[in-house]
Amino acid sequence: MAGLRGAGRAYNTERTYSGRIALYLSYCTDNGIDWAAPALPQLLSFQRWLIEEPLPGRGKRPPVELRFRSKGTANAITGTMGDFLSWCALQGWVPASVASMLVQPKYLRYTPPGFDPGEDGQNRVIQSRRIKYRVAVPGYEWLTDEEIRHLLNCTTRARDRFLIGLLATTGMRIGEALGLRREDMHFLPDSSLLGCRVEGPHVHVRRRVNSNGAYAKSVEPRWITVQSDIVQLYNAYQYERDEVPQAADCDMVFVNLFHAPLGEPMKYPSTYDLFVRLANKAGFRARPHMLRHSAITRWARNDMPRDMRQKLAGHASPSSQDRYTHTTDQEKREAVEMVAERTKEMWA
Incomplete structure (x- = not known):
């Protein structure tokens, strides 16, 4: 060790x-x-x-x-x-x-x-x-935008909505999100007063040793731009958090508000249980890492350059982007139908 x-x-x-x-x-x-x-x-x-x-x-x-x-x-x-x-x-x-x-x-x-x-x-x-079973390569799971919206609608707490929204739009790993501190949330139009030159609302991801065991996998610090809807979710969460006095002195962003120990940083097991409950309510499998896949897939579909996707995701190698190419059943069906139509035209 x-x-x-x-x-x-x-x-x-x-x-x-x-x-x-x-x-x-x-x-x-x-x-x-x-x-x-x-x-x-x-x-x-x-x-x-x-x-x-x-x-x-x-x-x-x-x-x-x-x-x-x-x-x-x-x-x-x-x-x-x-x-x-x-x-x-x-x-x-x-x-x-x-x-x-x-x-x-x-x-x-x-x-x-x-x-x-x-x-x-x-x-x-x-x-x-030498000692290894031959197994099939597992597929990588992700959520469509419609499934993410449905998952958000299943939440009843502002904290959980902000967590889902943040993961789904920034592509953070769950360890990076649970390791965020309030000083990392630069959600003002101008962060120069905070000593930050980045323009517009954004969040910083840094590797630290945290009391809740959360850990940023990437050794390189990075920042990720967020839109106004994420800022609004964060503001709603702050109102909810202010109702719990025990959370006032904790600098971690995500804390326990609904069960003991109140005000303490959220940990992996409680976050896992949260997603299990939401998945049962939504009627489909939902895990934090699936939201990361969703975010990076969305970036790729909107023609974001590969090197930019790599930086935002915190990937050390460009090849790590290869596993983040997902297609829906509808997209596969449309692609097959398009090829079939073109084949008919060739044979006509």
């Missing part, structure tokens, strides 16, 4: 890795395996155990039906295990042979955009993970 922290990894990464590593160490203890010198068959058994062992129930009641990890989840856990053992090998705690057996050479027949295969194709041979 100190190694992750020293490398500047996100707080949530550290928390997730710690649970996965603890799961591996516990499995080794329960099965009499030396965690620092496991044999390949033992690691493959751990891989199978991950998907065959039922998950524990939530709370004190036994589960109504058994739940199991998916192969994708198992891959994430074994990937963390591999990183852990490789890092331990660098420290001299694990034999180098253990780290080397976790990978195998793989020839890339198809290369991603921008990949340099080398003059003789020497870069096409990479080291691939």
Whole structure:
């Protein structure tokens, strides 16, 4: 964990890795395996155990039906295990042979955009993970503008409307939104009195260490312009917030107003529960990251330059934009009908 922290990894990464590593160490203890010198068959058994062992129930009641990890989840856990053992090998705690057996050479027949295969194709041979299930690539979910409007109509609180509106228009990650402070909200036409040269209403996104565990993934600070409707949602939220005296001294933007501890910064679990309730009410799946996909898709459809979308989204690599191209069923239908019409004209 100190190694992750020293490398500047996100707080949530550290928390997730710690649970996965603890799961591996516990499995080794329960099965009499030396965690620092496991044999390949033992690691493959751990891989199978991950998907065959039922998950524990939530709370004190036994589960109504058994739940199991998916192969994708198992891959994430074994990937963390591999990183852990490789890092331990660098420290001299694990034999180098253990780290080397976790990978195998793989020839890339198809290369991603921008990949340099080398003059003789020497870069096409990479080291691939040996312990990994083959799984289908999951699709990325998003919400249409109509679904976002419906989700807003399902809210009864100004804070929640502002959160949804902010995520849907700025493309922020949920960790970035929960990490906002009131000093980041430059919603005046002129922010020069605040020492800011950016014109018009905007919000600043900065990486900080926050008491609620919220963390900005991007190391580069950025600002995002907002429109008047977001400013109005924020003003309505401020009136709602002023009704809770405990929130007066908290500098975080999003705070608990309706349950204890009042006035404390909102955390990931409570935000997740909020979206679950709204999704149940709306009748469709809705998660914070889906709003990020919606925002970036909207920018692309309005012909915003790719480099500008990258800066607004806080992406380190231009290729990260590739997954944010979504089409609706209606758009697919119209595209097929257009091609069919042109084909008829060609054959006429």
